[in-house]
Amino acid sequence: MEALIHHFMFYMTGFRVPPGEAYTSFEAANGELGFYIVSRGEPRAHRLRIRGPSFWHYQGLDPMIRGELMADLVLTYGSLNIIAGEIDR
Numbered sequence: 898m899e900a901l902i903h904h905f906m907f908y909m910t911g912f913r914v915p916p917g918e919a920y921t922s923f924e925a926a927n928g929e930l931g932f933y934i935v936s937r938g939e940p941r942a943h944r945l946r947i948r949g950p951s952f953w954h955y956q957g958l959d960p961m962i963r964g965e966l967m968a969d970l971v972l973t974y975g976s977l978n979i980i981a982g983e984i985d986r
Contacts, residue, residue: 911940925950927978949983 916938922931928950935944954977962970 913938913940922948927951927980928953949980951977951979951981951983954979 914936916936918933918935920931920933922929924930929948930950931948933944933946933948934942937943958974958977961973965973
């Protein structure tokens with residue numbers, strides 16, 4: 898029972914991390930998934946940004962369709978396997 902109480906206290910209050918910032922990324926299903934975290938030394942992060950794999954894919958769309966027809970835009974966009982929910986972060 899004591900361990901369960903400590904677990905919930907740890908979950909509710911968090912733990913102190915040193916102030917600073919960190920970026921890490923790893924290979925996800927569609928590409929690179931990155932996390933940027935800024936800490937002020939408090940239990941919760943001051944700033945957290947997530948860069949999904951679709952964000953990287955969407956940046957390559959402009960060079961691919963420049964000078965092409967509008968019908969090519971639809972096909973190219975579909976071939977990139979972009980998840981729109983990841984782009985609006």
